[in-house]
Amino acid sequence: METGITKSKVILEIKNLNKSFGSNTVLKNFNLTLHEGENIAVLGKSGSGKSVLIKCIIGLLMPEKGEIWAFGDKNIPSLGLEELDIIRSKIGFLFQSNALYDSMTVRQNILFPLRRHWIEMDKDHEDLLVHETLQNVGLAHTAEMMPSELSGGMRKRIALARTLVLKPKIMLYDEPTTGLDPITSREISRLIVELQEKYKTSSIIISHDLNCVRITSDKVVMLIDGTCYALDTFDQLKQTKDPRIREFFEE
Amino acid sequence: MIQLPNRWGEIVEETGKLSQFAGNFFVQLFRPRFEGKEFLRQCYTIGYLSLGLVGLTGFIMGLVLTLQVRPIMLQYGVEAKIPAMVSLSIFREIGPVITALIFSGKIGSSIGAELGSMKVTEQIDAMEVSGTNPYKFLVVTRVLACTLMLPVLVLLADLIGLYGSFIGINIHGSTSFALFFKQVFEAMSFGDVLPAFFKTFVFGYAVGIIGCFKGFNSTKGTEGVGKSANSAVVLSALAVFIIDLIAVQVTDLFNFT
Ligand SMILES: Nc1ncnc2c1ncn2[C@@H]1O[C@H](COP(=O)(O)OP(=O)(O)OP(=O)(O)O)[C@@H](O)[C@H]1O
Ligand SMILES: [Mg+2]
Numbered sequence: 001m002e003t004g005i006t007k008s009k010v011i012l013e014i015k016n017l018n019k020s021f022g023s024n025t026v027l028k029n030f031n032l033t034l035h036e037g038e039n040i041a042v043l044g045k046s047g048s049g050k051s052v053l054i055k056c057i058i059g060l061l062m063p064e065k066g067e068i069w070a071f072g073d074k075n076i077p078s079l080g081l082e083e084l085d086i087i088r089s090k091i092g093f094l095f096q097s098n099a100l101y102d103s104m105t106v107r108q109n110i111l112f113p114l115r116r117h118w119i120e121m122d123k124d125h126e127d128l129l130v131h132e133t134l135q136n137v138g139l140a141h142t143a144e145m146m147p148s149e150l151s152g153g154m155r156k157r158i159a160l161a162r163t164l165v166l167k168p169k170i171m172l173y174d175e176p177t178t179g180l181d182p183i184t185s186r187e188i189s190r191l192i193v194e195l196q197e198k199y200k201t202s203s204i205i206i207s208h209d210l211n212c213v214r215i216t217s218d219k220v221v222m223l224i225d226g227t228c229y230a231l232d233t234f235d236q237l238k239q240t241k242d243p244r245i246r247e248f249f250e251e
Numbered sequence: 252m253i254q255l256p257n258r259w260g261e262i263v264e265e266t267g268k269l270s271q272f273a274g275n276f277f278v279q280l281f282r283p284r285f286e287g288k289e290f291l292r293q294c295y296t297i298g299y300l301s302l303g304l305v306g307l308t309g310f311i312m313g314l315v316l317t318l319q320v321r322p323i324m325l326q327y328g329v330e331a332k333i334p335a336m337v338s339l340s341i342f343r344e345i346g347p348v349i350t351a352l353i354f355s356g357k358i359g360s361s362i363g364a365e366l367g368s369m370k371v372t373e374q375i376d377a378m379e380v381s382g383t384n385p386y387k388f389l390v391v392t393r394v395l396a397c398t399l400m401l402p403v404l405v406l407l408a409d410l411i412g413l414y415g416s417f418i419g420i421n422i423h424g425s426t427s428f429a430l431f432f433k434q435v436f437e438a439m440s441f442g443d444v445l446p447a448f449f450k451t452f453v454f455g456y457a458v459g460i461i462g463c464f465k466g467f468n469s470t471k472g473t474e475g476v477g478k479s480a481n482s483a484v485v486l487s488a489l490a491v492f493i494i495d496l497i498a499v500q501v502t503d504l505f506n507f508t
Contacts, residue, residue, distance in 0.1 A: 093377075101378075113381040
């Protein structure tokens with residue numbers, strides 16, 4: 001396994017990332033390398049800075065120090081808005097709270113990311129795209145509904161569909177299963193795997209749901225005290241004796 | 252006592268942020284990609300859906316004012332001046348201010364709450380990530396709609412207020428519609444109407460900007476959303492009075508020179 005990973009291309013590389021809010025240091029010399037086709041989970045306590053980490057990757061937060069190299073040659077914190085936008089269109093971000101636009105129908109939500117191209121598609125083309133995208137997450141019939149009419153699990157699926165409409169190369173999932181019942185959680189985890197295979201994405205999955213981590217990821221990063229405390233496969237980490245890691249795996 | 256400097260620091264910081272936020276409107280307004288559809292949608296919710304409320308308050312305002320001043324005017328024997336007096340008060344002061352206050356209660360709070368919940372549920376972040384400038388899409392459209400719709404609403408409230416006054420006069424005495432409006436228009440000059448009309452644009456802008464600012468700076472949690480809606484109303488109502496005060500001074504200045 002190890003050799004297989006080192007052979008494939010590095011698609012995202014985080015070097016010495018530092019981020020703090022006032023006196024609250026959240027990330028301290030954080031390092032992480034994501035290879036093409038790889039799915040890495042980030043485990044950490046609530047408030048440990050997991051969301052901050054991926055918001056730095058997508059350029060929503062500006063780190064004080066450190067580099068984030070995407071697709072080999074673009075250092076995200078140093079990009080201007082135009083270049084950042086191009087990078088962003090290749091990175092999908094599933095928000096912790098779904099972030100579906102309340103005032104728009106599911107259809108308008110799905111089509112919203114296409115506004116970045118500044119041109120309007122013709123209606124048939126749009127219909128086809130919306131149908132195809134919703135079909136991927138098994139909700140083709142909801143196109144004309146409002147987000148408020150959907151259940152939590154359905155909303156998560158729609159949000160997932162919306163991030164996939166631009167066919168991103170990298171996917172960032174911010175706690176994709178929190179707030180869902182165990183059965184729905186498993187469904188969402190499976191769906192993530194299915195979409196990883198279908199769209200050949202590489203992904204970073206933030207979670208504290210061990211089942212979700214086990215199903216969706218190849219490797220796990222332990223984010224403790226703002227650094228990459230450990231990086232290994234799920235099964236290896238589960239057997240470790242280190243008490244700071246053990247506490248995540250205890251029932 | 253120890254708290255005081257801290258609080259002042261906060262106020263200064265907040266004022267600075269607000270000024271920057273407000274100034275950004277003029278920068279973004281003229282940058283390409285005008286969000287026409289969203290702007291029209293906002294005009295509909297901000298303007299059209301406020302017509303009923305504003306019309307009703309305008310009517311009551313004119314009626315009550317007339318009934319209130321009538322005994323005094325009678326006492327001084329200048330009953331015939333009621334239309335002139337009422338219309339001047341409505342056009343110069345009461346119409347713009349009362350309508351702007353109602354507007355800040357209805358629109359300021361709803362913008363604060365809407366954008367606040369969008370902020371808290373990461374919808375604003377999502378917009379930015381999908382390549383749409385949230386300031387342009389959410390703030391510019393709403394503030395522009397507020398700036399253009401409030402003057403229209405004020406004009407409507409003024410006219411309905413006059414009608415209310417006409418009814419008020421006819422409760423006790425009687426006057427004809429033609430006579431009433433003749434007296435109104437004789438009393439008024441452009442110098443009365445124009446400055447009052449101009450300040451309504453500023454009222455609308457202020458209510459919109461403050462609502463958006465409070466919403467955009469909502470802190471985490473649903474509690475934060477309620478807070479932003481609340482402080483949006485309080486602050487924009489206060490702003491209406493302050494702008495009114497300044498507007499009066501400025502108008503005076505121009506009248507004397
Ligand atoms: N915009 C911000 N301003 C100030 N502090 C922030 C901001 N965003 C996050 N923080 C702080 O950074 C720390 C990490 O927050 P973060 O949201 O990344 O946690 P998390 O690991 O995602 O937790 P959870 O599992 O609850 O989502 C917290 O202490 C939080 O208070
Ligand atoms: Mg988080």
